[in-house]
Amino acid sequence: MMGYRTLARMLLTHLFAITPATLTWSPKVALVMIVCNVIAIGIGKATIKYPNVGAQLPNASFFGGMSHAALLGTTSLGHIIGIGAIQGLAARGVL
DSSP states (O other): OOOOOHHHHHHHHHHHHHOOOOOOOOHHHHHHHHHHHHHHHHHHHOOSTTTOOOOOOOTTTTTTTOOOHHHHHHHHHHHHHHHHHHHHHHHTTTO
8 A cells, every 4th residue: 555655746746747847037027027017006006996095105106106005916916917927928939
């Protein structure tokens, strides 16, 4: 009978074998992530009901008066969108 560790190691080995190679960082990848974050900040500015409630940023006018929480939320969304965009563009061979 196989032990738990042997079974887990065997399953992980098969999982790693089918996982595609990840893209290495480059200025193109950074540009895609920056653009996705700017788009997400724009979406947040248009849809967040109270964007300036909470702790303010040191230079709030630079981010359009958004609070720290609003900026954190929009950039989190931007990173989620960015990961999808980077993986999709890499799969198509664009990056």
